[in-house]
Amino acid sequence: MIDIADASSTGTEWFKTIWAKVVKGACTGGMQFPQRVTSVMEKRTPADHTYYCFNLLEQGELSPSGDSHIFQVAIGEHLCAPANMVTTVDAELAARTGDFDVVADYDVFVSATCREGGLVKVHKNDDGTWFRTSFGFPWKRPYFIVDVPAGQDQSKAIRDGCKGADVQ
Structure with missing residues (x-):
């Protein structure tokens, strides 16, 4: 993640860095749909670029007695992403x-x-x-x-x- 966040987003450097990580199995492709996250932590790379680490959040509704109860559970998968890949619902x-x-x-x-x-x-x-x-x-x-x-x-x-x- 640090290598990707430190790579220049202009030109081909960023693409080559991501491709090298994907081929080595150190990085997966982008998520097709937006994911809810929790426990967001801002981090800095050695070159002082920002990236975020977080846990995926599972949400749902339970209706055991006809009343709707909303629950949120961190599903334990800890991921990190460059700052330009993380956004808020308000911004979207x-x-x-x-x-x-x-x-x-x-x-x-x-x-x-x-x-x-x-x-x-x-x-x-x-x-x-x-x-x-x-x-x-x-x-x-x-x-x-x-x-x-x-x-x-x-x-x-x-x-x-x-x-x-x-x-x-």
């Missing part, structure tokens, strides 16, 4: 534009994929108000909210959903 949500592509369009139901990841579905109530449910976002909570009131503008409802309005 702030960078979203809300652009989307409609994949299903009916009179009272629309489904759209967000260009920055995620899926938003909206359906119209009898009074013309849209309700939104968003999936596949970097959540601050380990669950999603169903049927968020989203006003009467379908496009705005989808764009706000793709910006992450329901997870902030």
Whole structure:
């Protein structure tokens, strides 16, 4: 990790350093999906570059008696990553534009994929108000909210959903 964090991120030095680590089995490829982490520790390399070490965090819900109980458990895997590979949910949500592509369009139901990841579905109530449910976002909570009131503008409802309005 220290070699990767110390490598220049410009040119081919960084790529060659990572490739050498992967070939030697000292480094795995990037995670396909964002992972929740805990116990984040900032560290410095000998060349004074920042990297972070952390534990992966497993989250879920238990409903033994109908009441929902959220739990978080560090699963014991300790990893490190260069500073440019670690971000916060707030930073990810702030960078979203809300652009989307409609994949299903009916009179009272629309489904759209967000260009920055995620899926938003909206359906119209009898009074013309849209309700939104968003999936596949970097959540601050380990669950999603169903049927968020989203006003009467379908496009705005989808764009706000793709910006992450329901997870902030």
